[in-house]
Amino acid sequence: MFLGMDIGSVSVKTAFLTSDGAIEGQEYRRHFGRPLETARQMLERAYAAHPGIRALGFTGSGGKAVADLLAAPFENEVICQARAAVHLTPQAQTLIVVGGEDSFLVLLEPQSQEDGQVRIRDFAMNGLCAAGCGSFLDQQASRLEVAIEGEFGKLALASTHPARVAGRCSVFAKSDMIHLQQKATPVRDIV
Numbered sequence: 001m002f003l004g005m006d007i008g009s010v011s012v013k014t015a016f017l018t019s020d021g022a023i024e025g026q027e028y029r030r031h032f033g034r035p036l037e038t039a040r041q042m043l044e045r046a047y048a049a050h051p052g053i054r055a056l057g058f059t060g061s062g063g064k065a066v067a068d069l070l071a072a073p074f075e076n077e078v079i080c081q082a083r084a085a086v087h088l089t090p091q092a093q094t095l096i097v098v099g100g101e102d103s104f105l106v107l108l109e110p111q112s113q114e115d116g117q118v119r120i121r122d123f124a125m126n127g128l129c130a131a132g133c134g135s136f137l138d139q140q141a142s143r144l145e146v147a148i149e150g151e152f153g154k155l156a157l158a159s160t161h162p163a164r165v166a167g168r169c170s171v172f173a174k175s176d177m178i179h180l181q182q183k184a185t186p187v188r189d190i191v
Helices: 035-049 065-071 077-088 134-143 153-158 169-181
Strands: 002-007 011-017 023-029 055-059 094-098 103-108 120-126
Touching: 002 023, 002 035, 002 065, 002 077, 002 153, 011 169, 023 035, 065 169, 077 094, 077 120, 094 120
Parallel strands: 002 055
Antiparallel strands: 002 011, 011 023, 094 103, 103 120
16 A cells, blocks of 8 residues: 655645555545644554555645655655546646646646656646635635535536636736626626
8 A cells, every 4th residue: 555645735635555556545634724733643544544554655835844754755746746647547638736825737748658657748837826726716615605615616617608707816806706796697607
């Protein structure tokens, strides 16, 4: 059994893999500003549930600190996301990741059967503004009284007339959303 842990700005995620690469289990927990404490609790539960864990690796904005403390490997989250995407969906060519504090787009090279390596053709990350990031979307979902998990995405897909909302600045985006609410725009179209 192998354990990977992503300690991000909003949540901690774990994935358990067997030696042949099959996903044995996973867990997602929001850390509410306590990433190290949440990671410790999840590690304790992971080792109790799977005493045969042979290797451990970390990624994410908080992963480096924990990896250093435990003398465990750390890998850049873009590389991890690309490897996971290709592992789960070998034909993947594009990856869009929306994290708590950043969002990024990864373009993958078609996979070579000879070496099995992931090759990133191009990569772009959002700028300094938080518009489009998970934390901003979380805040707006809460403000709209919509559950971010399970409901937000379904509402967006149900939209028949998506409203125009500024996408480069969270302050302008929020202002646009409030104005749309004042005009009685359906929530599905705002989302």
